[in-house]
Amino acid sequence: MSQRPAVETPEAAAQALSHSPESLRARVQQALEEAKKRGASDAQVVVSHSVGLDLGVRKGEIETLEHERDQNLSLIAHFGQSKGAASTTDFSEQALLDTVEAACRIARYTEPDPYAGMPSIAFKAVDWEDLDLDHPWELSIAQATELAQRTEQAGFDAESRIENSEGASVNTRRAMAFLGDTQGFMGGYRSTRHSLSCALVARGDDGMQRDYAYSVSRRAADLGIPEDIGREAAERTVRRLGGEKLSTRSCPVLFAPEMARTLIGSFTRAISGPAQFRESSFLLNALDERIFPEWMRIEERPLTPRGLGSAPFDGEGVQTRNRPLVDRGVLRSYTLDSYAARRLGRETTGNAGGARNVTVRPGTLDAPGMLREMGTGLLVTELIGQGVNPVTGDYSRGAAGFWVENGEIVHPVEEITIAGNLRDMFRAIVATGSDVDYRGNIRTGSILIESMTVAGE
Amino acid sequence: MIDNLARQTLLDPAGLGESELSRLLGTTFGREGVDGGDCYFQFACQEGWSLEDGIVKSASFNIERGAGIRVVRGEQTGFAYSDDLAMPALLEAAGTACSIARAGQSGSVAVQGRTPARELYVPDNPIDSLGEQEKIDLLKEVDAEARAADPRVTQVMCSLAGSREVVMVLNARGELTTDVRPLVRLNVQVIVEQGGRRESGSSGGGGRFGYRHFREHGQAAAHAREAVRQALVNLEAVDAPAGSMKVVLGPGWPGVLLHEAIGHGLEGDFNRKGTSAFAGRIGERVAAEGITIVDDGTLAERRGSLNVDDEGNPTEETVLIEDGILRGYMQDELNARLSGTQTTGNGRRESYAHLPMPRMTNTYMLGGNADPEEIIGSVEDGLYAVNFGGGQVDITSGKFVFSASEAYLIENGKVTRPVKGATLIGNGPDVLTRVSMVGNDMQLDPGVGTCGKEGQGVPVGVGQPTLRIDGMTVGGTRAA
Numbered sequence: 015m016s017q018r019p020a021v022e023t024p025e026a027a028a029q030a031l032s033h034s035p036e037s038l039r040a041r042v043q044q045a046l047e048e049a050k051k052r053g054a055s056d057a058q059v060v061v062s063h064s065v066g067l068d069l070g071v072r073k074g075e076i077e078t079l080e081h082e083r084d085q086n087l088s089l090i091a092h093f094g095q096s097k098g099a100a101s102t103t104d105f106s107e108q109a110l111l112d113t114v115e116a117a118c119r120i121a122r123y124t125e126p127d128p129y130a131g132m133p134s135i136a137f138k139a140v141d142w143e144d145l146d147l148d149h150p151w152e153l154s155i156a157q158a159t160e161l162a163q164r165t166e167q168a169g170f171d172a173e174s175r176i177e178n179s180e181g182a183s184v185n186t187r188r189a190m191a192f193l194g195d196t197q198g199f200m201g202g203y204r205s206t207r208h209s210l211s212c213a214l215v216a217r218g219d220d221g222m223q224r225d226y227a228y229s230v231s232r233r234a235a236d237l238g239i240p241e242d243i244g245r246e247a248a249e250r251t252v253r254r255l256g257g258e259k260l261s262t263r264s265c266p267v268l269f270a271p272e273m274a275r276t277l278i279g280s281f282t283r284a285i286s287g288p289a290q291f292r293e294s295s296f297l298l299n300a301l302d303e304r305i306f307p308e309w310m311r312i313e314e315r316p317l318t319p320r321g322l323g324s325a326p327f328d329g330e331g332v333q334t335r336n337r338p339l340v341d342r343g344v345l346r347s348y349t350l351d352s353y354a355a356r357r358l359g360r361e362t363t364g365n366a367g368g369a370r371n372v373t374v375r376p377g378t379l380d381a382p383g384m385l386r387e388m389g390t391g392l393l394v395t396e397l398i399g400q401g402v403n404p405v406t407g408d409y410s411r412g413a414a415g416f417w418v419e420n421g422e423i424v425h426p427v428e429e430i431t432i433a434g435n436l437r438d439m440f441r442a443i444v445a446t447g448s449d450v451d452y453r454g455n456i457r458t459g460s461i462l463i464e465s466m467t468v469a470g471e
Numbered sequence: 472m473i474d475n476l477a478r479q480t481l482l483d484p485a486g487l488g489e490s491e492l493s494r495l496l497g498t499t500f501g502r503e504g505v506d507g508g509d510c511y512f513q514f515a516c517q518e519g520w521s522l523e524d525g526i527v528k529s530a531s532f533n534i535e536r537g538a539g540i541r542v543v544r545g546e547q548t549g550f551a552y553s554d555d556l557a558m559p560a561l562l563e564a565a566g567t568a569c570s571i572a573r574a575g576q577s578g579s580v581a582v583q584g585r586t587p588a589r590e591l592y593v594p595d596n597p598i599d600s601l602g603e604q605e606k607i608d609l610l611k612e613v614d615a616e617a618r619a620a621d622p623r624v625t626q627v628m629c630s631l632a633g634s635r636e637v638v639m640v641l642n643a644r645g646e647l648t649t650d651v652r653p654l655v656r657l658n659v660q661v662i663v664e665q666g667g668r669r670e671s672g673s674s675g676g677g678g679r680f681g682y683r684h685f686r687e688h689g690q691a692a693a694h695a696r697e698a699v700r701q702a703l704v705n706l707e708a709v710d711a712p713a714g715s716m717k718v719v720l721g722p723g724w725p726g727v728l729l730h731e732a733i734g735h736g737l738e739g740d741f742n743r744k745g746t747s748a749f750a751g752r753i754g755e756r757v758a759a760e761g762i763t764i765v766d767d768g769t770l771a772e773r774r775g776s777l778n779v780d781d782e783g784n785p786t787e788e789t790v791l792i793e794d795g796i797l798r799g800y801m802q803d804e805l806n807a808r809l810s811g812t813q814t815t816g817n818g819r820r821e822s823y824a825h826l827p828m829p830r831m832t833n834t835y836m837l838g839g840n841a842d843p844e845e846i847i848g849s850v851e852d853g854l855y856a857v858n859f860g861g862g863q864v865d866i867t868s869g870k871f872v873f874s875a876s877e878a879y880l881i882e883n884g885k886v887t888r889p890v891k892g893a894t895l896i897g898n899g900p901d902v903l904t905r906v907s908m909v910g911n912d913m914q915l916d917p918g919v920g921t922c923g924k925e926g927q928g929v930p931v932g933v934g935q936p937t938l939r940i941d942g943m944t945v946g947g948t949r950a951a
Contacts, residue, residue: 072546074743078826081551081567099531103554109534127528127926178745215746215867224746224867257868262714262950292523292624293662293669300698317507398863399872401894401946405671406663410711410894410946412863412872429870431894431946434715468949469713469896 029150029188032083033063035202041087041110048114049091049213056092056132058195058330061085066187069155071162072179079155082187090116095126107228123435124421132330133352133362138199139333142326146319147205149233151186158184160241160431165212168244173252175267180224181346185261186234207322208234214246218255225250225396230453232235232320250395253416257428260470265433266391266444267466268384268418271451273394274374274461278312280409282369282401282456285345287354288406296407296436297375304343306440312320312340316370323455337363339372374458377446384447384460386421392468393418394432404451407436413468431469439463473584474649476594476793476805477639480514483535485556489582492641492908495558496580499540499565500643507804508542508568508780510644512556513823517634519600520824522610522627523616539570539823541928543643543805547571552824553711568631576700581643585855586779587650591771595652597633600681606631609657609682611690617661623706624699625669626662631655633682640783648783653679654774654930656919659694663702672702678772701858701877704889711878711893711947717850718895718943719881721857722843722914726933729764730834730922732899733757734837737791737799738829739817740804741866745883748869748900749797756799758903763838764792766801768816774918775833777930782818782827789815791834793902803829821927832921835934839909843937846908848884854945855879856895859912894946 016110043060049057066082087099087110098120102113103139166182185208192202211228227246228239268276281297289295297305306312316334318324328334330352338346377389394415401411410433416423447459473482482488492510498510513535520530538561539552549571551564601609611631617627633655641647656677663670674697676690685691691783722730733749741747749757756765768786770776777786782804790798803818804812806829819830847855855878862873874894879886913936922931 076547076571078548078550079571080826081564082824083551083553084824085554097529100533101528101531102534104534104536105554111534113532113534120530120532120603123607124528125526127524127526127605130528180744180746207740221748221869222746222759222867224865235525254868259944264950292628293664294671298669333821359885396865398865399874399894399896400861400863401872401874401892403892405669406891407892410874410892410948412870412894412896414865414868414870428868429896429898429944431713431896431944432871433711433948435948438919467713467950468947469715469944469946469950471715471944 029065029152031063031065031188031190035190038190038192038202038247039200042192042200044192045087045089045110045114046196048111049089049118051136052114052118053093054091054118055094056196058090058132059087060191060193061087062191064187064189066185067158068183068185069158069162070181070183071166072181074163074167076159077181077305087113087411089114089117090123092130092132093121095128095130096121096124097130098124119330121245129353129356132195133332134196135172135197137332137362139201139327139331143317143322145317145326147203147232147324148204149295150188151208151234153186153204165210165244167241168241169212169214169248171217172245172248175216175218175252175255176214177217180213180215182212193331195253195331201327201331203326206232208237209239210240210243212244214247216251216255217300220256223251223254225254230322237267239427254414254426255428257414260427260468261427262469262471264271264465264467265386267387268391268393269461270393270395271447271449271458271460273397274458275451276397277454278372278374278456282372283404285339285348287348287350291357292346292352294405296405300345301348303345305345306340307443308343308344309414310340310343310443311338311375313338313373314371316371318371320391321371323370325370332362332364332366334364334370339434351450370455372456374446375448376459379447381447381449381460384445384462385418387445388418388462389421390419392427392430393423409434409436430468432468434466439466473647476651477637477649479554480637481512484791487558491558492762493580495561495565496582496641496645498562499542499569500580501772502569504544505542506545506808507643509640511539511781511823512637512639513537513639515634515636519630520606520633521630522612522614525614527607527610533823537823540564541826542568542571544571546809548826569840577698579841582641582645582647584910585646585648585783589646589778591769591776591778592653595681596635596693597653597655597681598635600683606682609685613659613691613695615698616692617659620692620696620699621703622661623663623665624661624662625803629659631657631682636807640781642783645784648779650778653681654778655682657685657691657694659698660880661698661702661797663706668706670702672698672700672705674698675919677778678774678795678918680772703779704877706891708891710949711890711945712854712945713950715942715944717853718940718945719847719850719853719855720938722910722912722918722937723858723934725856726835726916726935727859727862727873729836729935730825730831731864731873732897732931733764733791734831734834734868736866736899737801739800739802739810740829742807744812747866755797756795757900758792758795759906760795760796761909762792762903762906763837765790766831766834770833773833773915773932774920774930777832780816780818781820782814784814784816784818786816786832801829801831803827819929821929825927827923830924830929831931833915833932835915836936838911838913838936841910842906843910843912846910846937846939847881850881850939851883855881864899871899872896872898890947896944897945902943905941906938906941907941912936
């Protein structure tokens with residue numbers, strides 16, 4: 015019906031950063047010096063900058079074309095045991111001075127905290143390896159448009175019941191950040207992140223369903239094939255048509271890999287420094303305790319080349335390390351920054367900014383094998399709502415998925431909840447799959463839990 | 472003609488005057504085939520103070536300044552933003568945003584000031600509404616109040632946040648509108664412990680006013696006591712039931728039900744594209760008789776209120792459902808134009824670096840006739856839920872959830888034991904047809920809501936009277 019949109023800018027999408035590493039470093043240095051001048055005993059500055067392109071196509075036509083360009087300077091100024099923080103997106107000379115002034119002014123009012131301070135120099139990264147995170151994608155708008163169009167079209171072609179679309183989109187972003195402090199640490203690196211995604215709508219006899227598929231990576235060459243992503247989105251959408259409620263029952267629950275990730279996410283939050291020192295964790299003081307079955311192992315792997323969560327040093331310049339979090343089912347480490355470490359009388363684990371590339375050791379069963387292992391029960395492919403109490407571990411979330419009998423999918427299921435307590439659920443893990451989903455900071459295969467309460471009719 | 476504060480914070484530092492704005496408009500929107508768009512200028516300063524372990528140990532101050540330029544042509548949007556407001560950077564962003572439009576001669580568009588018809592909030596900067604020491608003292612009072620409330624309180628965390636945004640929208644027609652938006656919020660969370668069992672409780676409030684509001688109404692202390700009360704209730708909570716049952720929702724914040732069950736589904740973009748479970752259903756019955764729901768951005772000082780939306784259009788009171796019949800959607804300019812209707816002043820964006828889209832403001836159900844006591848008394852066996860965390864909806868299938876954080880069993884018409892938090896799930900297009908009683912106690916929430924859509928967060932409000940719903944699925948662990 016309508017023609018392709020006329021695109022007037024043939025040049026490659028801007029993957030060129032508009033600040034040089036030298037200019038970011040100079041801003042870090044200047045902010046540190048200004049803080050010192052105002053009497054700060056210590057200071058830390060992070061300057062970041064990114065450029066990106068986000069192009070969305072819907073029903074074959076460009077719907078949105080967004081050019082992203084962000085910058086931020088943030089500063090923490092310590093005055094003995096007191097501190098203040100400030101940030102700005104304005105990189106003018108005056109804004110930089112105002113920001114330093116604001117942090118210093120705040121520090122005059124905040125009260126001394128015996129645990130405040132920066133990490134000991136002994137923990138700082140000195141020499142770090144290149145984690146291969148920077149792979150700019152010289153993608154023209156015409157090329158991006160074509161990729162998105164191919165993705166979406168493959169979805170429409172795959173299934174006749176796909177009658178509508180929320181669109182397909184291509185996103186590419188390149189960032190650079192520098193971190194420096196008054197103890198002499200200065201480090202920075204560039205990184206990229208590219209993605210291709212598609213969300214489709216299908217109509218059945220009793221209403222509509224929507225689902226999506228996506229691929230994300232540091233390197234464009236590692237992205238999935240557009241046609242595969244479109245087809246997967248179509249299949250995921252259509253298989254949800256005709257969903258039924260279940261009657262209320264207790265049964266085994268198999269979390270598909272992208273949902274299993276959320277269980278591991280609750281685990282990493284519970285072992286984080288703030289959750290521990292605020293006594294707001296269902297795994298409070300659980301170090302050296304068996305919280306998973308004996309065969310389970312979970313590692314943090316921040317140094318994985320091209321990993322989506324990889325970083326050579328943490329948000330305080332502390333060296334990151336690959337290490338076990340859970341070994342033989344036993345919790346071996348919290349994830350701490352230097353502040354939490356001092357609060358808990360421990361050493362920093364290089365987790366300022368969180369845990370990175372948390373990896374559940376894969377089991378031997380693939381996705382069909384996991385269904386057979388469950389036999390009869392609920393396969394969960396979507397969860398909605400928050401429904402997790404971080405203090406008690408009480409868990410109750412909206413779910414959709416499939417009813418499974420004798421290892422085979424019988425029918426789609428919707429408008430149900432699944433409930434339990436995370437401590438009990440972790441202990442009741444029967445198997446983890448080899449179907450690992452690498453598209454995020456948490457990497458796990460599917461997770462089978464012996465029994466949960468399913469509420470429906 | 473241009474608001475003084477907008478001139479001082481956005482235009483003067485970048486050396487921009489009316490002739491520059493006129494040239495920017497001409498370059499951006501003078502081209503052939505451009506249907507609309509805007510240059511959105513924003514200056515925001517925001518601060519946060521937090522208390523933990525009885526001391527105010529950290530605080531932060533942030534400044535954001537920038538402009539987003541959006542060009543709309545048919546169903547297409549081109550967008551770029553800049554944190555540099557100088558003319559060359561703006562022209563570059565404009566050129567990028569125009570890449571969806573046809574090339575052509577740029578014309579010139581005259582700038583005309585529009586004055587907002589009303590002042591729903593005082594434009595003073597909340598950050599200056601108390602001295603720094605007074606802010607610290609306020610947090611310390613909250614801490615002391617919470618700790619004094621019960622010896623089982625082991626942790627108190629509270630925070631005070633304030634911001635002021637100066638927004639200037641210059642649309643493709645040359646109309647220039649400004650709005651100065653204050654916003655404050657106070658939050659308290661406590662942990663209580665008894666016999667090795669730990670539970671949490673929280674409370675908070677806020678709106679578009681200064682910090683003194685928390686003082687004048689004794690609100691700060693009230694939030695501290697409320698957080699402790701909730702935590703202590705949860706210490707006694709037994710496992711929640713599982714399955715379909717009668718549910719009575721308390722007034723105020725439980726209105727998050729409306730936000731999820733029907734609010735998102737009635738946003739203009741989803742309905743224009745036909746991806747909402749409510750698409751094409753105007754004039755149909757989607758709720759029981761007697762139920763009227765509005766989205767109202769014009770309430771004085773409310774968290775979800777705005778003098779004008781982020782497209783510079785006055786906010787409105789929009790009737791969504793009237794006496795159970797679906798009456799209208801919430802629109803921004805793009806979706807209204809493509810749907811052949813008018814904007815309802817619901818075009819909102821998180822910041823200059825985000826695109827506007829139809830969003831809710833304050834969404835609530837009008838009160839009915841029933842006495843809340845009578846509503847509870849009418850239920851033989853069910854759940855009474857009075858406090859909630861967040862919710863979520865799948866607008867295409869219509870399935871939605873919201874999670875109770877304080878709930879009780881109703882047995883023989885009486886509220887009995889507290890139960891643990893549980894998620895409630897339902898189907899948006901039919902849940903309100905099961906409402907059998909509407910209370911006379913309509914209440915708005917205390918000013919804590921933030922709505923997320925496509926990665927953008929905006930402050931919103933909700934409200935409702937006590938409601939009885941005959942049959943919702945309650946996601947507890949105790950199968951009947």
